[in-house]
Amino acid sequence: MNVIEVKNVWKMYGKLVANEDISMTVNEGEIVALLGPNGAGKTTLVKQIYGELSPNKGEIKILGKKPTDRQIKKLIGVIPQECEPYGDLTVWDNIYYMGRLKGVSKEVIKNRGEELLNRLDLLSKRNTLARDLSGGLKRRTLIAMALINDPKLLILDEPTTGLDPEARREVWEILIDMKREGRSMLLTTHYLDEAERLADRIYFLNRRIIVEGTPAEIKEKFADWYEVIDYTNGKVYKVKGEEELKKLIMNLNGKFEVRMPSLEEIYLQVIRNAD
Structure with missing residues (x-):
């Protein structure tokens, strides 16, 4: 209702x-x-x-x-x-x-x-x-x-x-x-x-x-990239698509973190594009 x-x-x-x-x-x-x-x-x-x-x-x-x-x-x-x-x-x-x-x-x-x-x-x-x-x-x-x-x-x-x-x-x-x-x-x-x-x-x-x-x-609709943080050297990579992500991860040694964009990042992207 x-x-x-x-x-x-x-x-x-x-x-x-x-x-x-x-x-x-x-x-x-x-x-x-x-x-x-x-x-x-x-x-x-x-x-x-x-x-x-x-x-x-x-x-x-x-x-x-x-x-x-x-x-x-x-x-x-x-x-x-x-x-x-x-x-x-x-x-x-x-x-x-x-x-x-x-x-x-x-x-x-x-x-x-x-x-x-x-x-x-x-x-x-x-x-x-x-x-x-x-x-x-x-x-x-x-x-x-x-x-x-x-x-x-x-x-x-x-x-x-x-x-x-x-x-x-x-x-x-x-x-x-x-x-x-x-x-x-x-x-x-x-x-x-x-x-x-x-x-x-x-x-x-x-x-x-x-x-x-x-x-x-x-x-799901707007998160078209991943952020990868390599803790061994402090570098942050932004990659598009799962294939690119797999290739990058295969070349990393040590600890790393993979995350999708937050709702806040998506919101800012959508609002900017709507202006």
Whole structure:
């Protein structure tokens, strides 16, 4: 089942085209990542998907209905880019008031809120003002706020920007746990390792969709060279094709390493060629 279905969407600001004829899907229980440079139209597309903006052309459906449908809004959790919890409220009050805004009953908030505090390791910070939290704890609080209505779909616009490596990986584990529960997610990110670690499918976006596929499919399609590192002399060789690779390896003595291009290298190659 398509949780998100985007068909031929265009978004323009005067003569500036932010999104050009975009079609994409997110399936039930799937994490999909949007990758693209600054100004590629990722946030513009995401805002249309959760209903803050409307497309000039095309159609977006969430669980078969328009994003602006009041019932659909209750089934979505959103963490916008550069968003923070309300600094003058405690962690618990941020979660509680977000639940009330989404129409969740006080009793459900009490039970589910306690569960989220436990799950996200926020119990000890329950009565701490949000402005006094670290970046990682603020992000966890935002995730709790997004989950208080038990959404079927979670939309995260660069969820780990500004976090240190440890906090980033903590957020990754939370998202992976939610995926195991069957929750669907759409995320934008600048981090290629994040997309490769989390996403079932990836869209390279630069105003329009350039490439789509699983990380493995994208690598298979674009990884047309190998890098060989000869540790005996420190030399690095780039070769195309398996026959060339075999010939080179036959002439090496000592330790060496063979690797295919990373997703980041493929991404940079594809984005450059698309300009």
